[in-house]
Amino acid sequence: MSLVVYMAALPLVAAAMVLRRSRTTPRTPLTVPTRATAFLGAVCFTCAAPATLAAVNRATGIPNVGAPITYSSISAFSCSLIILLIHWRGGPRERIRRQVRLSIAVYGALVVAICVLFALADARTERLTDLDTYYANTPFMREMIVLYLTGHLASTIVLSVVCLRWARDKVTGLLRIGLRLILAGLLLDVIGFELAKVTAVMARWCGYDLDVLSTTVAPPAASLGALIYSAGFVLPRLASAAAERQSLAGYRALKPLWSALRDLTTTPQAEPRWWQLWWQLPSSRLYLLEANIRDALLQLTAQFDQHVGRAAYAAAVSRGASAEAARRDSEKAMIIDGILRASGQTDGSPDPPANFRITLDLVDLADAVTRVRALAPDQVQA
Numbered sequence: 397m398s399l400v401v402y403m404a405a406l407p408l409v410a411a412a413m414v415l416r417r418s419r420t421t422p423r424t425p426l427t428v429p430t431r432a433t434a435f436l437g438a439v440c441f442t443c444a445a446p447a448t449l450a451a452v453n454r455a456t457g458i459p460n461v462g463a464p465i466t467y468s469s470i471s472a473f474s475c476s477l478i479i480l481l482i483h484w485r486g487g488p489r490e491r492i493r494r495q496v497r498l499s500i501a502v503y504g505a506l507v508v509a510i511c512v513l514f515a516l517a518d519a520r521t522e523r524l525t526d527l528d529t530y531y532a533n534t535p536f537m538r539e540m541i542v543l544y545l546t547g548h549l550a551s552t553i554v555l556s557v558v559c560l561r562w563a564r565d566k567v568t569g570l571l572r573i574g575l576r577l578i579l580a581g582l583l584l585d586v587i588g589f590e591l592a593k594v595t596a597v598m599a600r601w602c603g604y605d606l607d608v609l610s611t612t613v614a615p616p617a618a619s620l621g622a623l624i625y626s627a628g629f630v631l632p633r634l635a636s637a638a639a640e641r642q643s644l645a646g647y648r649a650l651k652p653l654w655s656a657l658r659d660l661t662t663t664p665q666a667e668p669r670w671w672q673l674w675w676q677l678p679s680s681r682l683y684l685l686e687a688n689i690r691d692a693l694l695q696l697t698a699q700f701d702q703h704v705g706r707a708a709y710a711a712a713v714s715r716g717a718s719a720e721a722a723r724r725d726s727e728k729a730m731i732i733d734g735i736l737r738a739s740g741q742t743d744g745s746p747d748p749p750a751n752f753r754i755t756l757d758l759v760d761l762a763d764a765v766t767r768v769r770a771l772a773p774d775q776v777q778a
Contacts, residue, residue, distance in 0.1 A: 404619035474551035475503035581625025588617020653762035
């Protein structure tokens, strides 16, 4: 069992290492949450292995102390998944910070409660594989087990609901593949881990023995499920460069857009120095520039006005454009208006949309921004 769990942890460790940020790469909003999620997933598997539990118990001299450590790491992993989803969804920075703080506060309190309940419980008999069912009727241990299962189930439900909503949108490419992987992993986690664990614990409450569900079915299902939905989060980050136009022409086309954005936000300007460019491939330069632009656009969300987008959508439809083309015009108009407002070229208070995701081709957006910036100030106001 320990070998299986350790092998499940290895791909997550590898993902965390691959996602490591170099000194010339900007710290994007998704970099830290993605690495933290992969790392915490590996910690969960490592802590849950019977060999690790036995080693921790021996090192501390406290029977079963590995249990609250494992349950706390599972809670931290559940919290990291929600935080990653919050950053992936995007939106105004203040709202993101508020949601992240709330998630950390809730799961932080859960971790504290798990540790306190274990300290109050009488769990002197070491159990490495069947602790959940063995202590299912023990005061305080029972509550501790219910708490960690509830916390993990809550994060699973939240992720499933949000991903199902996204799946109904017209998302394509790696994001679509990622969403499908997340949903498949969550389904396996709910059925194979949560349902098996809860059934085994409740069976103990009713005087029956279904420990095989908790000891044999749940661990491999949890390992496989976590690997699948973690891959769903990590895959778009690992292969995003391959999904975009990786060419020197694309890099040059995006430079005017970055020039319009770089002084309007606090996005780190981590472009390579001139003496580093000679060995970097055009695709690497393009990826770095796209990351800077996307981060800057996310920071400008508060300057967007959804009324401008609606007006642009209506104008495009009246010209006979398709719904998809009208949607692109709407998004493009909101972004350009936001850039002009942030630079002081237009007046008025913005009315930002509640949810905004960048779906435009950045080269098309760069062309539109270049045309608008070439206009005289009075033409821009018009």
